[in-house]
Amino acid sequence: MENTKKKFNLRRFAIASAVLYIVLLIGPIVGLDIPVIVESVKANPLQLVQFFIIGISNGAIIAIIALGYTMVYGIIELINFAHGDVYMVGVFTSLTVLSVTGTLESKDPGKIVFGLILALVIAIVVCAVLNATIERLAYKRLRNAPRLAPLISAIGMSFIIENVGLMWAAQAWLVPSFGTTGGASQKVFPDMLGVLFTSMGWDVNLLASSGLALRLTIKDLLVIILAVTLMTGLYLFVQRTRLGKAMRATAQNRDAAKMLGIDIDWVITATFLIGGGLAGAAGLMAGLYNNTAWWFMGFRAGLQSFTAAVLGGIGNITGAMLGGFLIGLLASFSDGYLNARWTNALVFATLVLILLFRPTGLLGEQTGQKA
């Protein structure tokens, strides 16, 4: 027993040192040139703060998506690979709502606020229903199948939704073109918050008067406030309400929950509804914040949020929030000081390292009685 444990540790260290070696070897090519980074931090220390702000804002969005992964995993031990794409649908839904209601062309603050709230509500509803439908279609029948089966059908759902997104993006009457941000299918998501605040005569940058070369925008604050509100709401919901307690009970022992009169199917559906709704809200937030709508954006968001959920301890709601902010910071610093195209690799490497050294995550929970 002792011996196998030691061997296992040795193997983990071998893998970790291999990863480190590769990182150091390829590092300079991709921009991980430590002296250069140190120089640029020294030359412009404020930039560090700037990346921090961006990281926290993006992290808030990642955290909201990660909640969907972690809640679903907590309750049926399935990684819902289609979740990132549900978020993508959230981005497109809100963009379409803003376009159809004429909010995009409007300069009237009242109309913009109304349009944004409507977009938020509709994105939440659409994503909630979509997520619950995915569960009914692709996962429910496989609940007692080997675990690989629902995983594969989750990946299948992910491809299907991505293709729906691809077609959606091509419909000019649904997604008006304001130009592209990169590839031809990467649409601009108009900066409605910027328009709104300018029309109200506010300076979008809250730090404009300070004279510092820093941007802390109302957008950043809004994203963070909305995210923290949603997270607190969810936390209280799960801790205090009848349905929330039923969810925790189901996650901890499904048979016991059934024998106490908890309708498992409804609890699972509710979990998917809530997770999907959060992804919808995150979709609008991300669209407004990053100003991009792309059919493939769910992949990167999904990868980052899934890593965040694992980093925080999958199944743990507080952990997903913490992990979200940490991954947001990691991605932001990587985008800023390395090269944006390597961020995904870095996030993946983080995922590998967590799984190797601390599979239960930072705030990991014991899986309890389930052997």
Place this chain on the structure above:
Amino acid sequence: MLELKDVHTYYGNIHALKGISLTVNDGEIVTLIGSNGAGKSTTLRTIQGLNKPRTGSVVLDGIELHKLPAHEVATLGVAQSPEGRMIFPRMTVMENLEMGAYARKDITSFKDDLEHVLTLFPRLRERITQKGGTLSGGEQQMLAMGRALMAKPKILLLDEPSMGLAPLLVELIFDIIKKLNEDGTTILLVEQNALMALSIAHRGYVLQTGEIVLADDAKKLMKNEEVQKTYLGVE
């Protein structure tokens, strides 16, 4: 009150219950005894609806339980302290007890019922804010029983309440079972500790590899030679 008729239950291809028929009348303690793998827990799971019988019927006061999903069976007044206790390890004792009352439509008497359970099991009162998973085995057993009682069941199914407990605690638990019954709760008790079970039960059934081989008054079963040899350890 509760009647099983020719119940056959399978786990995949394994034929676990081979035609179980039994009745539990109002106000009785009925015990199911038998060795490991005889099908005692499966019988309780089948009554509860966690396992569905392939053929046969489970009827409670005229309602066919075998046609209902498990969570609806619970709302009809069937509560169970299951094998392995199955408490919620990351919920507090209080939350575990609250979950016990989940199926009840009227929870006006929740406070009184909670008080009743905490009086029966004073240890739970001391541990009320602790997480279920941090309790000792005996305390978890009390919690599992307390949780079932919070449902105010018509019939209480108890699966091995004495398992893994110190002898003193076993006596305490059986005293409580007896008291519950005197207060009007109908009980179906599954036990390996046949002596204890038969000493408080009115009637008993002996289960062997998925079949009922003996059914009689508890007192007569205690005197039965076969039962004495196999389950009571009397030479």
